[in-house]
Amino acid sequence: MSTIEERKFKIGDPILEVNNISLSFGGVNAITDTSFNVLEHEVRAIIGPNGAGKSSMLNCINGIYKPQKGSIAFKGDTLSKITPNIIAQMGISRTFQNLALFKRMSAIDNILVGRKLHSKANFLDVALQLPKARREEKVNLKKCEEIVEFLEIEKIKDTPVGKLPYGLQKRVELGRALATEASLLLLDEPMAGMNVEEKREMCRFILEVNEEYGTTMVLIEHDMGVVMDISDRVVVLDYGKIIGDGPPEEVRTNQNVIDAYLGVSHGE
Amino acid sequence: MSTAISTYSKSDYINFIVLMVLGFLVIPMTVNSDYWFTSILIPWLCLALATIGQQVIMGYTGQLALGAAGFMAAGAFACFNLILRVDGLPFFGALIISGLIAAAIGIVFGLPSLRIRGIYLMVATLASQFFIIWVIDKFGWFKNYDSSGIITAQDIVIFGRPYTTPVDMYLVILVVVTVMTILAINMARGSTGRNWMAVRDMDVAAESMGVSLLKTKLQAFAISSFFCGVAGALFAFTYLKSLEPVAFDIKLSFKILFMCILGGLGTINGAFIGAGFILLFPVLLNYLGNNVFHGAIDATIISAMEQVVFGVLMIVFMIYEPLGMARLWENTKQRLFKKKNK
Ligand SMILES: Nc1ncnc2c1ncn2[C@@H]1O[C@H](COP(=O)(O)OP(=O)(O)OP(=O)(O)O)[C@@H](O)[C@H]1O
Ligand SMILES: [Mg+2]
Numbered sequence: 238m239s240t241i242e243e244r245k246f247k248i249g250d251p252i253l254e255v256n257n258i259s260l261s262f263g264g265v266n267a268i269t270d271t272s273f274n275v276l277e278h279e280v281r282a283i284i285g286p287n288g289a290g291k292s293s294m295l296n297c298i299n300g301i302y303k304p305q306k307g308s309i310a311f312k313g314d315t316l317s318k319i320t321p322n323i324i325a326q327m328g329i330s331r332t333f334q335n336l337a338l339f340k341r342m343s344a345i346d347n348i349l350v351g352r353k354l355h356s357k358a359n360f361l362d363v364a365l366q367l368p369k370a371r372r373e374e375k376v377n378l379k380k381c382e383e384i385v386e387f388l389e390i391e392k393i394k395d396t397p398v399g400k401l402p403y404g405l406q407k408r409v410e411l412g413r414a415l416a417t418e419a420s421l422l423l424l425d426e427p428m429a430g431m432n433v434e435e436k437r438e439m440c441r442f443i444l445e446v447n448e449e450y451g452t453t454m455v456l457i458e459h460d461m462g463v464v465m466d467i468s469d470r471v472v473v474l475d476y477g478k479i480i481g482d483g484p485p486e487e488v489r490t491n492q493n494v495i496d497a498y499l500g501v502s503h504g505e
Numbered sequence: 506m507s508t509a510i511s512t513y514s515k516s517d518y519i520n521f522i523v524l525m526v527l528g529f530l531v532i533p534m535t536v537n538s539d540y541w542f543t544s545i546l547i548p549w550l551c552l553a554l555a556t557i558g559q560q561v562i563m564g565y566t567g568q569l570a571l572g573a574a575g576f577m578a579a580g581a582f583a584c585f586n587l588i589l590r591v592d593g594l595p596f597f598g599a600l601i602i603s604g605l606i607a608a609a610i611g612i613v614f615g616l617p618s619l620r621i622r623g624i625y626l627m628v629a630t631l632a633s634q635f636f637i638i639w640v641i642d643k644f645g646w647f648k649n650y651d652s653s654g655i656i657t658a659q660d661i662v663i664f665g666r667p668y669t670t671p672v673d674m675y676l677v678i679l680v681v682v683t684v685m686t687i688l689a690i691n692m693a694r695g696s697t698g699r700n701w702m703a704v705r706d707m708d709v710a711a712e713s714m715g716v717s718l719l720k721t722k723l724q725a726f727a728i729s730s731f732f733c734g735v736a737g738a739l740f741a742f743t744y745l746k747s748l749e750p751v752a753f754d755i756k757l758s759f760k761i762l763f764m765c766i767l768g769g770l771g772t773i774n775g776a777f778i779g780a781g782f783i784l785l786f787p788v789l790l791n792y793l794g795n796n797v798f799h800g801a802i803d804a805t806i807i808s809a810m811e812q813v814v815f816g817v818l819m820i821v822f823m824i825y826e827p828l829g830m831a832r833l834w835e836n837t838k839q840r841l842f843k844k845k846n847k
Contacts, residue, residue, distance in 0.1 A: 299713055325715035337713075339706035341771070342699070349696070350703045354715040356696045360724060363695040364688040374695060417714060 246451030248469060249277035253298065253421060253455075258307030260293055260477075267293040268304065269477040275421070280447055280454045282464045282485075285474035286497060291457045292334050294474070295423045298455070299331050300324040311421070326354060330419035332410045334426045334457070340399035344409045347398055348384055351416025352377040384412045388442060404435045411439070415446060422446075424456040428463060436460065440467050465489065473497070528679050533672050542671035543744070549777075549784050550678045551740040556764040556776035557689050558732030563762075564770035565698060566725035567705025568618050569627045573761040575634035576730040577737025578753035580607040582647050584738035585748050588659050589649060596663050600681065600738055607734020608727040610637065615726025619719055634758055638750045648748070656748045658741050674743040681739060685732065690773050692728070701725050702771070763815060767822055769829025778830045787811050 253275040260268040268290045275281045283291045296302040298309055300321040309316045311327055330351070339347050355377060358370035385394050388408050393401055398409050407427060414422055427443070428436045444467055446452050458464050464471060464485060471488045473481035475497040481488045488494055536542065555573050562570045583603035587594055594602075614633035618626055641647045648656055661668040661677060668677050692698050700721050703711035712718055741748050760783060768779020787808070794807045822829050 301709060301713070320717075321709070321712040322715050322717045325713055331713055333710065337707045337710035339703050339710070341706055342702050346699055346702075350699050350711065350714050350716070353696070353700065358696065360692055360697040360728065363697045364692045366691050366695075370695065377696075413710075413714065 244278070245448060246278040248279045251275065252277040252312060252453055254310045255294075255298070256308050256310070258297060258304040258309065260290075260297060260302055260304040266477050268297070268474075270307070271474070271477065271479050272307075273472045273479060273482055275453060275455055276470075277453055278447070278451045279469040280443070280456070280467055282468035282471045283455065283457045283474060284459070284461070284464055284471060284488075289474040290477040291474055292425055293477075295331060295425050295455070295457065298324075299329060299423055325417065325419070328420040329423065330414040330417040330421075331423035332407075332414050332425060332427055334429065336403075336406050336410060338398045338406055338410055338413070341397055343395045344390060344398050344401070344405075344412070345378075345381055345385060345394040347409050348381045348412045348416045349377060351413040352380065354417060355380075381412075381416055384415050387415075387445075388412050389438075404431050407431065407439070408442075411442060418450075419452070421453045421455065424454060426457050426459065428458060428460065436463060443467060461489070525683070528683070529676070533676065539671045542675045545784065545788070546675050547671070547678060548740070548744045549781055550675075550682045551736050551744055552761065552764060552784065553777045553780040554682050554685060554739070555733045555736035555761050556768065556780050557686065557773060558729040558736065559761050559765040560768075560771065560773065560776050561689070561692075561701070561732065562725050562729035563765055564772065564775075565693060565701040565705060566722065566729075567702075568615075568722060568725065569623055570615075570618075570630040570726070570729070571627045571758055571762055572614065572630040572632075572634035572637075573733045574737075574753040574755065574757035575637040576607045576611055576733035577740060577757070578641060578750055579610050579637050579730075580604060580734025580737035581741035581748055581753070582641050582750075583607065583734065584742065585656065585658060586647065586649070596661050596677075597681075600735055603738045604731040604735040607737070608731040611726045611730025611733075612723050615723050615730075618722045618726065631755070631758075634755060638753060641750045658746050658748055661742055678739050678743055681735065685735065686773065689732070693773055697724075705771075763819060766819060767829055769831035770827060772828065772831035774834070775829050775831030778834060782830065783815070786814070 251274040254272075255274065256272050257270050258268055258272075259266070259270050271290075271294070283294060285291050293302060297304045298311075298316070300316065300319055300323070303318070311324075311329060314327065316324060316327075339350060342350075356373055358367070358373050361367075362370040385391055388411065390405060390408055390412070393405060398406055401409065407429075411424070411427060414424070424443070428439045431439065440463060443454060443456070447454055456468070468485055470483060471481070471485050472479060473488055473491070473494050475493075480493040480497055481491040483491075532546070536546075555577055558576070559570075559573050562568050580603040583606040584599050587599040587602055588596070591599070610633075614630060614636075617629040621629060645651075661674065663677070668674055693701075700711070700716050703714070703716055704718060704721050704725075708718055711721075737753065741752070745752050764776065764779035764783050766779070767782060768775030768777070790807050790811055794802050794804070826832055
């Protein structure tokens with residue numbers, strides 16, 4: 238991207254390193270001996286055909302799946318045998334491919350759950366409404382109201398999210414991830430099923446967060462136009478293996494990638 | 506709709522004051538039949554408190570637990586033994602410790618929820634009910650080696666003053682229920698309740714936001730059992746006036762489950778509405794049977810009808826209004842209010 242030099246947060250050293258991980262379900266190999274890294278403050282896209290193992294990759298990073306082989310390191314610490322909530326504490330947050338919102342809760346309440354790691358008050362503080370709990374709730378609410386404003390969802394903030402249209406649900410989910418103030422965001426197809434206008438807005442939100450707060454992004458996206466526009470580097474998965482890794486323009490002209498997308502059978 | 510705001514709105518305060526005036530002044534001054542206190546108001550408040558416990562675990566945290574009566578029994582027998590064996594322990598102190606004991610048992614029986622869910626968890630928690638009752642029956646110590654099987658509960662004494670008349674006991678319960686309801690509402694509306702509901706609605710996402718499933722579920726089990734334990738102690742000391750394990754059988758657990766569902770899952774006021782409905786409905790049917798049909802309808806038919814109506818209502822609510830009677834009440838209020846404004 239041409240604006241790289243003008244960025245407030247310059248792209249730095251690797252923040253996340255995936256080393257030779259393999260993941261299989263019974264006989265199905267979802268990921269096979271895969272390595273790549275994510276640099277601090279960059280927007281990294283993961284692309285690939287359906288079933289390539291993209292979501293599985295995010296699930297491994299986030300601790301939902303445990304790869305049978307290999308290791309993943311975040312900020313130099315190896316993530317192994319730890320649960321999603323511990324990984325969240327380390328500063329990784331995410332959205333899901335098939336919306337995973339808290340359906341019966343309002344939009345603002347969903348986003349407030351994202352503040353969990355910034356809430357120190359225990360249940361007794363909350364039950365007794367001690368000053369600590371009140372103060373914290375106020376701060377968290379203010380933060381979430383800011384996010385609501387940023388995502389332009391003020392009108393629906395009190396609506397139970399189950400009743401919202403798909404596009405808005407996706408936005409609420411992004412809001413919830415933003416509320417965590419994680420340093421690494423994993424976005425699994427944040428623009429799937431959206432129209433052009435909605436996609437453009439979503440891109441704007443993602444880029445703005447990246448620019449404003451330097452949040453590192455890993456996003457899965459099928460729309461090549463979008464990928465070319467917003468990502469710094471792209472990794473291409475096919476059948477659980479990496480077949481391309483580099484800047485968007487380089488990946489786009491990679492023969493293996495073209496073949497995979499056109500369904501050409503692999504030569505060797 | 507309850508949005509997560511820790512501060513309360515003006516209408517919340519007004520509701521609170523109205524309810525307090527009603528509960529502490531109007532009812533004690535106007536209701537002068539003991540029947541209303543001993544057979545309706547006292548059990549209503551006790552069971553509503555237990556239903557709040559059921560709400561915490563089932564309505565808010567989404568864990569299909571069915572053993573409220575077991576924890577009530579634990580609370581009741583704990584309270585009996587504490588007052589019996591610990592000299593000078595004030596009644597409220599005994600009540601709180603009873604709740605804590607029930608909570609500790611709740612944590613143990615909540616452990617399976619980390620592995621299993623849905624109907625399997627229901628069966629596992631049901632086992633807790635049988636286990637608790639079995640232990641109380643098996644070890645004579647819990648009943649102070651009383652062979653008759655029915656032990657009379659001690660009198661409630663607070664600061665040297667016995668509270669034994671129906672109105673007195675009602676007031677004692679009302680104080681406890683008021684305080685605990687406020688605590689429950691504070692939790693439900695605050696970050697604690699949000700964590701519960703997050704686990705209920707989508708546990709993987711909750712975990713990815715940093716919510717520990719282990720901690721949240723066990724916490725909900727503990728708090729739920731605490732409420733049931735205190736409710737059980739109050740129930741035994743003021744309504745049953747005796748301690749017998751059979752009073753806390755599975756039927757009572759189901760009753761509390763129905764109160765929870767009919768009142769509206771995930772609501773605190775629903776606990777009171779549901780408990781009130783289930784307690785009053787048979788009274789109403791009996792009244793109709795005796796005074797409208799003049800005993801023409803057999804008592805067994807009336808009690809059968811009761812079961813049928815409950816069954817049908819449960820199904821109707823589960824399908825059409827999962828938020829239960831609390832939601833119906835909200836809707837009616839809104840409609841009335843809007844009409845007034847026009
Ligand atoms: N929980 C699971 N159990 C069994 N198999 C799974 C599971 N999750 C993923 N898989 C399998 O792993 C492979 C990779 O799936 P994954 O969801 O990661 O693909 P993807 O690249 O995200 O595809 P899509 O573009 O359709 O989202 C598929 O063959 C899938 O069937
Ligand atoms: Mg996927």
